[in-house]
Amino acid sequence: MAAATPRVLAIILLIFGQLRTGRTADGTSKTFTFPEFPYKETGKNELLFREFEQACEQSGACRMLQQQGNSITKVRCIRECVSPSCYQEIYLPDQLEEGEIDVRLNSFKGCFMQRSGRPRK
Structure with a gap:
């Protein structure tokens, strides 16, 4: 053992x-x-993050990727749109790859909450 x-x-x-x-x-x-940022998964935090994700998903560049069907490129685009500085710090040194389980997502959400000035209640 x-x-x-x-x-x-x-x-x-x-x-x-x-x-x-x-x-x-x-x-x-x-x-x-990778850098770790605390994230408390609450309804309000998830709703705020999802709102930003949806807005980025509908943005011109990311929407175009959706039409092309390249899912990992679309995810990268959306994350970078949500928070360029958090994306650069957490994902840029080691890009997400197709099929990879994203163990960095909660840290990204925590970084987003911290840098957006939103409380992590």
């Missing part, structure tokens, strides 16, 4: 968005870290 402890810890860290590992082209593993 003790041998499984580091693996269990890595899974827990992955789930909570503190650590993400992957393989490089040469097969070696690498660890990604």
Whole structure:
């Protein structure tokens, strides 16, 4: 059981968005870290974030991507539109990839709430 402890810890860290590992082209593993911002998932916070997402989704550039059917490019566009500074800090060093589980989303939402001056109640 003790041998499984580091693996269990890595899974827990992955789930909570503190650590993400992957393989490089040469097969070696690498660890990604990203800035963390606290986010409290409340109805008001989710509603505010969703309003910004929808507005960005309807913006010219992101709407055009929707018509082209490229889902990951559309998600990137919307996130960057919602908060360019948070996007740059959290996603730009390691772009989202097709099929990737976005463990950074709550941190992005927390950054958005903090920088928009909205309370995180």
